[in-house]
Amino acid sequence: MQEEIEGAPPARSSVEFHARRLAEQVSVNRYLYLQTLQMEHMLLEPDSMQGLLEVLLVSLPRHYGFRIAELWLLDPEESLAELIVGGERYGPYLQLHRDAFEMQELYPLEPDIQLIDATDSRMFEVLKFERGIDQALLLPLLVDGRLLGSLHxxxxxxxxxxxxEEEDLLAHLSLLIARCLSRAILHQQVTQLTLLDPLTRISNLRGFERDIAREIARARRANQPVSVLLIDVDEYDELHDHYGEVRGHFVLKKVAERISSDLRATDMLARLARARLAVLLPACNESRGEDIAERIRQDIDDFAIDDGRGAVLQVTLSVGMVTWEPQHYPAVDMEQLAKQIETVSKKALGDARARGGNCTAVSRLAPLLV
Known part of the structure; x- marks a missing residue:
């Protein structure tokens, strides 16, 4: 015997439930629905922050036919600033905020989707670097009720x-974006541990291999050159043997810090081996790359390293350089191209060392080999 609960709705049979489900229909804009289905696949594909940012800030507005997208992310401990590689490419359209106040001010007490126009004061806060915007769609990015960011x-x-119905669909998209961002951040944090050199806190060999593969692919799409500098600290073994491991490591750290200060925001520095570093220079032709290499070499030659124990140490660098220019050396196999760049840059470095060090040597890719 079934006991009925007082005040509860009457029990329904499975047939009634099935009929009710079939009868319930929602009318939603077909274009927006289909584009959102496709966007879901695009969002779920990348697992890195770089890939997801490309989808959100480049692919998403193009996909829907919108003008522009802007992403604010909450970064109270400035940890995202270290995780995001190449975020400078997006200029003011990617912003990291230490305080959540500005983000919270965009939304009601319970953040939900907002469609605002030029009469709304919030238009002075979002997309302020873009002209000709009539409306802005604000999507709060919430994970477990916590505001992770805001997409405009x-x-x-x-x-x-x-x-x-369209608002519900966009709310679903907003939730998916927030989840994908949360996943990508966690993945990036774990990956970062395996891609960083623990001594210098710059990329290690694995990180450099990932970066050069990505930059070669980007250079090919944009038809822009990319240059690689391979750098050895001259006579590092002698310095290490004479002064010991602690001072040898101290010198490496200081050299890495100094080189980093000479680079552009989009350049990447890595430690490949004991005293070997590499610099990746996107959108940099041979002439400009050689200038950068010489500036780095000269700067380290003039750099007096105070070890804090009364000794001043000085080192010099041997630099080998190679440049790939897609228009001059078309390549189909990107993996083979990366290996070719590595081989030629090692040859250039060998030439610099053979000259006695403290100099820059340039080698060129052979078109038939690429």
Whole structure:
């Protein structure tokens, strides 16, 4: 005998439930629905922050036919600043905020999707670097009720169907973006531990191999050159044997810090081996790369390293350089190209060392080999 609970709705049979499910329908803008289905696949594909940022800030507005996208991320401990490689590419459209106050001010007490126009004062806070924006769609990025960030999409007036059903669809997209961001951040934190050199806190060999593969692919798409500097600290073994491991490591750290200060925000520095470093220079031709190499070499030659124990240490660098220019050396096999760049840069470095060190040597890719 079934006991009925007082005040509870009447029990329904499975047939009634099935009929009710079939009868329930929602009408939603077909274009927005189909584009969102495709966007879900695009969001779920990358597992790195770099890949996800590319989807959110480049692919998403193009996919929907919007003008621009802007992403604010909460970074109270400035840990994201260290995790995101190449974020400078997005300029003001990627912002890291230490305080959540500005983000929270964009939304009601319970953050939800907002469609605002030029009469709304919040338009002075978001997408302020973009002109000709009639409306902005604000998507709060929430994980477990916590505001992780805020995505702002700029568009022309009436370019988005926006009823209750469309708002629910975008709310689903907002939740998915937040989850993907949370996953990518966690993945990046774990990956970062395996891609960093523990001594100098710059990329290690594995990190450099990942970076050069990514930059070669980007250079090919953009038809831009990319240069690689391979650097040895001259006579490091003698310095290590004479002064000991502690001072030898201290010198390496100081040299890495000094070289980092000479580089552009988009350049990448890595430690490949004991006293061997590499610099990846995106969008950099041979002439400019040689200038950068010489500036680095000269700077270290003039750099007096105070070890804090009364001794001043000085070292010099041997630098080998190679440049790949897609328009001059077309390549199909990117993996083979990366190996070719590595081989030629080692030859250039060998030439610099053969000259007695403290100099820069340039080698060129052979077109038939690429």
């Amino acid at each position: 999409i700029g568009m022309e007036e009436n370019s988005l169907a926006f009823g209750d």
